Amino acid sequence: MATSGNYWEDLRKQARQLENELDLRLVSFSKLCTNLSSSSNKWSHRTGDRSDSVGQSQDNMLVAMTTELEQLLANLTAVNDKMAEYINTPGTSSYNTALMHTLQRHRDILQDYTQEFHKTKSNFFILREREDLLGSVHRDIESYKSSSGLNNRKTELFLKEHEHLRNSDRFIDNAISIAMTMKENITSQRGMFKSIQTRVTTLANRFPAINGLIQKINLRKRRDSLILGGVIGICTILLLLYTFH
Numbered sequence: 001m002a003t004s005g006n007y008w009e010d011l012r013k014q015a016r017q018l019e020n021e022l023d024l025r026l027v028s029f030s031k032l033c034t035n036l037s038s039s040s041n042k043w044s045h046r047t048g049d050r051s052d053s054v055g056q057s058q059d060n061m062l063v064a065m066t067t068e069l070e071q072l073l074a075n076l077t078a079v080n081d082k083m084a085e086y087i088n089t090p091g092t093s094s095y096n097t098a099l100m101h102t103l104q105r106h107r108d109i110l111q112d113y114t115q116e117f118h119k120t121k122s123n124f125f126i127l128r129e130r131e132d133l134l135g136s137v138h139r140d141i142e143s144y145k146s147s148s149g150l151n152n153r154k155t156e157l158f159l160k161e162h163e164h165l166r167n168s169d170r171f172i173d174n175a176i177s178i179a180m181t182m183k184e185n186i187t188s189q190r191g192m193f194k195s196i197q198t199r200v201t202t203l204a205n206r207f208p209a210i211n212g213l214i215q216k217i218n219l220r221k222r223r224d225s226l227i228l229g230g231v232i233g234i235c236t237i238l239l240l241l242y243t244f245h
Contacts, residue, residue, distance in 0.1 A: 008099070011083045015106050018076040022113045025072060029065050029117070033124040036062065062124075069117050076110050168243060175239045182232060193221060 083106065087099045197218070 008083070008086055011079055011086065012102065012106075015076060015079045015083070018072055018079060019106070019109050019113070022069070022072050022076065025065070025069055026113060026116055026120070029069055030120050032061060032065055033120055036124070036128075066121065073110070073114055073117065076106075076113075080106055080110055172243050175236075175243065179232075179236055179239075186228070186232070197221075
């Protein structure tokens with residue numbers, strides 16, 4: 001029985017040692033997750049994403065700590081199972097109640113440590129996913145700002161081109177207005193010339209001696225009309241060429 005008692009005490013000693021080590025490791029694990037979350041948050045606010053080297057180093061530390069804690073929890077679970085097997089061994093019924101109480105206390109401690117470990121790890125990964133999502137949103141916003149800036153430059157160029165076209169339209173309208181005014185003046189002058197010609201013709205019929213002079217005047221007037229028409233045509237063509245240049 002003494003040997004059995006020593007075996008039980010060895011199991012209890014292993015359980016307490018593992019529990020103390022788990023307690024220290026869980027505190028370190030909680031601090032690590034807090035530091036990693038703060039570091040990741042700083043990178044997210046400064047650059048919109050974490051550095052590859054920094055992120056890889058942090059992930060390696062997290063994986064190593066997580067693996068170590070999972071191994072310690074597995075070892076403590078195995079010790080508790082051995083303690084349960086010992087209690088169920090024939091010959092321990094005389095103090096089975098005290099052993100069951102001790103085992104239950106160790107199981108409660110194991111359950112608390114397991115819950116704390118999973119809670120800390122779950123909270124950390126939830127925060128990491130949220131920060132990664134925020135980083136992705138930040139990159140999308142920066143991309144949208146860049147594309148918006150490009151679209152604004154394109155819009156500005158389109159507005160300048162539109163203003164240039166409007167100025168060209170106004171210049172063409174002014175040229176057409178000038179041409180219409182010149183046409184009205186020429187038409188008015190033509191009517192006046194016809195009236196003068198009619199009077200001169202009447203006078204020529206009355207005075208045949210000046211008929212030759214009237215013909216010369218008519219030839220000069222016709223030549224002046226051709227020259228004036230040519231000048232107007234050339235001016236109109238030059239205006240159109242300047243407008244569409």
